[in-house]
Amino acid sequence: MTTPPTTPAAAPGATRRLTTAQALIAFLARQYTERDGRRHRLINATWGIFGHGNVAGIGQALVEAGPAMPYLQGRSEQAMVHAAVGYARQSGRLRAQAVTTSIGPGATNLVTGAALATVNHLPVLLLPGDTFATRPADPVLQQLEVPHAGDVSVNDCLRPVSRYFDRVTRPEALIPAALQAMRTLTDPAEAGAVTLALPQDVQAEAYDWPAEFFATRVWNVRRPAPDPYELEQAVRAVRTARRPLIVAGGGVHHSGAEETLAAFAAATRIPVASTQAGKGSLRHDHPADVGGIGSTGTATADDLAREADLVIGIGTRYTDFTTASSTLFADPAVRFLNLNITGFDAHKLAALPLVGDARTAIEALCEALGALGHRVDLAYESAYTEAKERWERRVDAAFAAGDPEARPTQAQVLGLLDELVTEDDILINAAGSLPGDLHKLWRARSAQQYHVEYGYSCMGYEIPAALGVQLAAPGRPVWALVGDGTYLMNPTEIVTAVQEGLPVKLVILQNHGYASIGGLSESVGAERFGTAYRGRTEQGEFTGAPLPVDLAANAASLGMDVLRAGSVGELRRALAEARGADRPTCVYVETETADTVSGPPPAQAWWDVPVAETATRPSAVEARKEYDRQFAARRRHL
Template sequence: MTCAELLIRLLHETYGVRALFGIPGVHTVELYRGLEGSDVQHVTPRHEQGAGFMADGYARASGQPGVCLIITGPGMTNMATAMGQALADSIPMLVISSVNRRDTLGLGQGRLHELPSQQQMISGVARFSHTLLDANTLPEVLARAFAVFNGARPGPVHIEIPIDLFNAPVNVPVSWPAPRLYRAAPDPEGLAEAARLLKAAKQPLVLLGGGCVASPEVARALVEKLDAPTVTTINAKGLLGRDHPLDLGANAALPAVRELAANADVIMAVGTELGETDYDVVFDGGFHLNGTLIRIDLDPEQLVRNQRVTLGLVGDAGLSLELLLGHFSEPLQRDGKVRTAAVLSALNLPNDPAFSDFVPLYAMLAEHLPEAILVGDSTAPVYAGNHLVSQPAPRRYFNASTGYGTLGYGLPAALGAQLARADLPVVALVGDGGVMFTLSEIATAVEERLPVVIVLWHNAGYEEIRRYMDANGVARLGVDIQAPNFLTLAEGFGCPGVLVESPAELARALANREATGPLLIEIDAAAWQKNLMSPGDNNEE
């Protein structure tokens, strides 16, 4: 067996990988010999960045690492942006690439796809990057990668294999079972102290981040025992279930939630960075925690970032919540539901002018696709949805407006989510500016017959940047960009499309869709906003 054949065998048989994302190149063709006849699905995106975003969406929707096969040099530079987004949001992604022959590395001989140091370049967007120098060490290196995914703070891992090793014979292990890795538990004494502080609290607050998504039941049970208002970040949406009476949603940047947070005497933050794209999206530094802060995180360094911590516990979020729950035999009574309802009433999100254009959009999606996974780019409907949307379960709402904040994410990530969860509908929420980064992935959706609904908000350029320019007295340059005819482009790819100008037309498009392949729904933003002001349209059925 060759190194390339062993790689595919280990990925599939040992680690249960079901799908790979990649574009074949002359440096990676030997990997495809290992794929022939296997049960692993290979998906060919139209750009390596698309491959990375698909793997990201696959991982977020399924909880399993997304895996990419990428060529040397330009393949990896194209992948770097997707890896940066995954690193920022702690998404498990395995990137396996080729690299030039071992005897040529670092020599600068002008070889095909050569970089001075591919590993050095990519290390900044990976948990680790490893160059395989001996084919027989492949099982150990893969085990390291999956140890990061299953036992540490996850993120992208890069393994590069010199092209002269693909055909190298290997000593085939009789078996290489995946190691059983148990989750890290917090210190019992620290856990008891955390429980004592929470029991004594008069106005507690809980902050739950994306690190908790694997443990919705225990998170919900503990929040209810604490009777504490709870912020669930963008990546934690659905953790408590839809419209839970203690859920403040991802609204930590809004005044009423900020006031509640500033007045809380004990705050417990679990599996969250406490970063600005979750707690300070207005970027004014106005989110303050003045009380006793308890933090639980798998990464010890994260415990001391962004806010002053009183008690830090290193441990897996789900296991920590489970062990902490054991300290509370009876539910506490702190008027949590009343406090939460008062804050939500003060927010009055459906009537907030900043979000009102999108209330009917999400109402139509909830009515026609109530179980859908909503995957977004950095675009106006997503910025509003971060505040408005409530989901029935975790892993049903994610986008690129957090952390790294890249454009072009929404469409390919939605395709990855659909491949991971064929049992659920998936909606890609994109804008006319951002979608142009990865519009070619419609071809992948058609080829794979993925029934993703692509909702394209067309507001004629980069609206968010236009507003920033206006607010800062900068002339509008580079933001009023020329858009193509999206329906014609979609048709050219073999994807049906429809233009809608009102909620009623959106409802008809959703009701009449054929779930046998992708559908592009282009919303004319100007017409939509105009029709919302017309009472006649709002009464349409």
């Protein structure tokens, strides 16, 4: 919790002469959020890489601001956004960070991170430099000329991935732009990437700013209550359902509604499945928790989904992984009740909408149903409880380490972590085969432990996000879990972790290629083409020996302490040592494939990846037959 400093009332007509960049940084330093009576500083730091487009503007302003606006030095523009997003997610969207870059490639490198932030409804403020507003010379260094539009720059590619975009072409235009930016960042229905493109000449231009622009502002993060009519309809739907199922999405976490959901589930005994973003909404040992749902879900949750007559979505976007590409909710009479803070998501799947804050709306539902003494049938509760116990035995089998001298499987790596961590630990992942294994197998012990970015599933997110999470949660063990493919995408912020003394724990699972897409490729008849990290044979195919790369040596060269683990026993010791380390530490392990030893259970539901309709190779012909069989089960919920 942060207490904002008091700001003396400005005299009428008082002004401060500052550059545009200095004014923006001074403004950002006095913005706060408030929810449930607790205040937090909104923009806690600014990440930056400097070039000619921002060094004399935002860069100089940060020098002048000193400790009033902490500066974090990044190595990759995309990674800086990922770090800021990790910080915002760990902070419950009540705190955020800014990211500044130069013009040209520095600005366009923001696009992937911005898309990730907006997809996941996580606030980040982007401050890319832009070409001269006054156009003293066209083109300037790194300027893209657009022959049919003189007012377009590369920064315009940030428009479709930003929740709010503005180009500040005059100093005084910063005032409405900055206020709109803060409104968007703090609105729970609008949060995402916000871009203020800043022409480099305007950044350095001085202006007499009204003193009230720099007054302390507190932005209330609202908790809108549901409409009474919608609430009445929702209560009626729940009361008449025989096999209801809750699907908890990321909105549960964004609202801080975990305890409220736990109380609601305990009172009604309605089972709770979770999306990737919603996992951890209930502890794994809550009686109503049935695990992940959808294409990477548990058998328990997916079987319940197939038979559910009412699906209660709370804060979910219903992606294709959650719905198993519209094949999962199979009851002919199934209905949907969607509790969401955005009307756009609340109306999906032709649902009864319940628009409002997740915690507030669950409380209203709980009060209404509690007064009616509502609870699911005991036979339904007993059935899913027994199914959950059966699934837990399958998890135990996948996690079982066995021979301490053997090379571990990926599932066994997770099992060893499962033995080690407490509710304080935070696990971060985003792409590859790990999200599927984690969603099916991981036993979340706290609301913040499971940090898997699967809205955009962006390779390279994990390491920089771990920095942001560690900054937001000092003292807690933070683990970034990556495969070799993801590591090679974006390891540069290891240097930043070393520079800042952030004791993140990096686990590199070396499987010599894109394991997830390799498996998918095989299943759709593409024969794992182009997915292994291997040398070429004389025939030109990538089926030679594994590439002689040494990712552990690479991590060490960037400043990490590295622990190599060649067996289950060595890995157990290395993970324990890394957890206790007080500086950035990497655990490197080569994993065994699940083809030779017990691996995780297979997918419990389908995912639609279209297969070639015509082909000569037998693998694709057979894959198309299976695709047609699964496709026939798709339906539109109208």
